[in-house]
Amino acid sequence: MTEPLLEARDVFAGYVADLAIVRGASIAIASGEVVTIIGPNGAGKSTFVKTMAGLVRLFSGAITLAGRAIGGLPPQDLVRAGLGFVPQTANVFTTLTVHENLRVGGHLLRHGFAARAAAIYSLFPDLADRRRHLGSQLSGGQRQMLAFARALIMEPRVLMLDEPSAGLSPKMANMVFEKARSLARTGIAVLMVEQNAKAALAVSDRAYVLVEGREQLSGPADRLLDDPAVRRLYLGGHA
Amino acid sequence: MNAFWQHFADGILTGAIIALGAIGVSLAMSILRFANFAHAELLTFGAYIALIVVTMFGTVGEPIGQLSFGWTLVVAIVPAGIATALLALAIDRVVYGGLRRRNAARMTLIFASFGVGLVVRNAIHMTFGGDPEYYTRELTIAVRLFETIRVMPDQIVVLAVAVVVVVALHLFLRYSAIGLAMRATAENPDLSRINGVDVDRIVGWTWSIAAALAAMAGVFMGLTVQLRPEMGFNLLLSLFAAAILGGNGSLIGAVFGGLLVGLAENLSVMVISAGYRQAVPFVLLVVVLYVRPSGLFGARS
Numbered sequence: 001m002t003e004p005l006l007e008a009r010d011v012f013a014g015y016v017a018d019l020a021i022v023r024g025a026s027i028a029i030a031s032g033e034v035v036t037i038i039g040p041n042g043a044g045k046s047t048f049v050k051t052m053a054g055l056v057r058l059f060s061g062a063i064t065l066a067g068r069a070i071g072g073l074p075p076q077d078l079v080r081a082g083l084g085f086v087p088q089t090a091n092v093f094t095t096l097t098v099h100e101n102l103r104v105g106g107h108l109l110r111h112g113f114a115a116r117a118a119a120i121y122s123l124f125p126d127l128a129d130r131r132r133h134l135g136s137q138l139s140g141g142q143r144q145m146l147a148f149a150r151a152l153i154m155e156p157r158v159l160m161l162d163e164p165s166a167g168l169s170p171k172m173a174n175m176v177f178e179k180a181r182s183l184a185r186t187g188i189a190v191l192m193v194e195q196n197a198k199a200a201l202a203v204s205d206r207a208y209v210l211v212e213g214r215e216q217l218s219g220p221a222d223r224l225l226d227d228p229a230v231r232r233l234y235l236g237g238h239a
Numbered sequence: 240m241n242a243f244w245q246h247f248a249d250g251i252l253t254g255a256i257i258a259l260g261a262i263g264v265s266l267a268m269s270i271l272r273f274a275n276f277a278h279a280e281l282l283t284f285g286a287y288i289a290l291i292v293v294t295m296f297g298t299v300g301e302p303i304g305q306l307s308f309g310w311t312l313v314v315a316i317v318p319a320g321i322a323t324a325l326l327a328l329a330i331d332r333v334v335y336g337g338l339r340r341r342n343a344a345r346m347t348l349i350f351a352s353f354g355v356g357l358v359v360r361n362a363i364h365m366t367f368g369g370d371p372e373y374y375t376r377e378l379t380i381a382v383r384l385f386e387t388i389r390v391m392p393d394q395i396v397v398l399a400v401a402v403v404v405v406v407a408l409h410l411f412l413r414y415s416a417i418g419l420a421m422r423a424t425a426e427n428p429d430l431s432r433i434n435g436v437d438v439d440r441i442v443g444w445t446w447s448i449a450a451a452l453a454a455m456a457g458v459f460m461g462l463t464v465q466l467r468p469e470m471g472f473n474l475l476l477s478l479f480a481a482a483i484l485g486g487n488g489s490l491i492g493a494v495f496g497g498l499l500v501g502l503a504e505n506l507s508v509m510v511i512s513a514g515y516r517q518a519v520p521f522v523l524l525v526v527v528l529y530v531r532p533s534g535l536f537g538a539r540s
Contacts, residue, residue: 075433087429093427100422104436
């Protein structure tokens with residue numbers, strides 16, 4: 001791995017004081033990489049990315065973006081710093097139109113929203129046709145694309161996706177993973193949390209296995225795909 | 240039939256004032272996520288601040304046309320709105336903000352708002368006394384509309400200004416960046432945060448707008464009825480009935496709810512004693528909530 005863009009070291013975090021869900025987790029991701037965090041239910045994967053997005057309290061540890069300490073900063077400062085986050089559920093504003101969703105995504109922009117929106121619509125032509133539709137009128141896949149698009153309007157350096165394939169058909173899930181892969185080709189660091197480990201690892205460069213709030217295994221995604229323990233525990237295969 | 244149209248017109252005029260107050264209640268319920276029972280006191284506070292300004296000038300100004308008031312009262316609405324917004328922001332910082340940071344239950348916030356309302360109401364009572372006050376004692380002559388309806392010129396102006404304010408607020412919420420962020424925050428505060436919205440700032444905007452509208456409603460009520468320390472409190476149930484009837488967070492709903500409550504209160508006196516008029520909106524409320532729990536314009540869950 002080249003110089004890490006986003007790095008978290010010995011992170012302890014949680015919703016309630018003295019009750020850490022993330023217990024000493026560490027990860028690093030470089031520009032243009034797709035990195036996936038897998039693990040059993042309740043391992044703290046979502047809490048970990050939410051901590052990096054500023055939604056969950058960081059008790060201790062360090063989080064840096066391009067060498068700058070960002071741990072504990074409010075979400076709006078993290079967005080400004082170049083961090084994009086797409087939550088697993090309720091990730092579009094259903095009462096706002098597609099275009100208004102993008103406007104909320106560009107809330108911090110002082111200039112240039114129109115140009116960026118045009119670029120986003122060319123990247124997601126399906127959304128361009130539905131720009132006046134309410135979020136509630138979109139299908140699951142379209143909502144996921146809108147959530148991506150909204151996060152991309154700020155041109156983030158790191159895009160974090162929490163269970164991006166949840167609730168989608170296999171075909172749509174593959175499309176989402178391919179989109180993540182193509183975004184990484186533009187230089188964005190894509191960090192995913194996924195239950196659909198097999199499909200996610202197939203498009204990832206590296207992966208971490210998080211268990212009980214800290215990483216137990218890490219390495220190249222293809223190696224983890226072949227790891228007997230990972231196969232047995234998370235990929236539905238046999239050791 | 241003449242009496243019906245007279246009560247209908249009175250209902251629309253009362254409803255316009257209720258609507259201005261109900262918008263604030265509705266905004267607070269959707270964005271701040273609790274029922275602020277101290278909101279009614281903001282009406283009273285705003286009305287009395289305008290009275291202070293008018294008293295400082297010694298007059299409401301030379302009456303404009305057939306109106307009972309002059310430009311002084313018009314100008315007084317600005318400091319009344321600003322002072323009421325500052326009071327609301329101070330209350331949020333001292334009381335509600337602290338409770339939110341401690342993740343207090345919604346019921347705790349609601350009970351705190353009862354306490355805040357009590358404090359503000361009694362502070363006004365101690366400062367101004369319990370006697371009714373008036374911006375002006377200038378007599379005005381009612382004008383006839385459609386031969387059968389008599390309304391005071393002040394009431395027509397109040398209705399016109401209320402309409403302009405509601406339209407302006409609608410445009411603000413629909414097209415401005417802050418308005419969009421307010422709508423986004425009302426739906427999902429966390430999703431708004433990760434899109435760069437400073438939710439604390441949006442809370443500040445919400446309080447300011449809600450309080451300024453309450454102050455305006457208070458001044459209008461003081462102008463068309465009278466000022467009393469209980470004027471807001473007496474309107475409290477109507478405000479909530481209007482906001483809930485309209486649907487949580489819906490501007491159009493709050494306006495429609497306000498008009499409906501105003502009409503129900505005024506038309507009911509044709510068939511029941513005026514003493515029971517305040518109960519009428521609640522009958523309406525129960526019926527609407529039974530049929531459509533999210534209110535008339537609220538999103539169906």
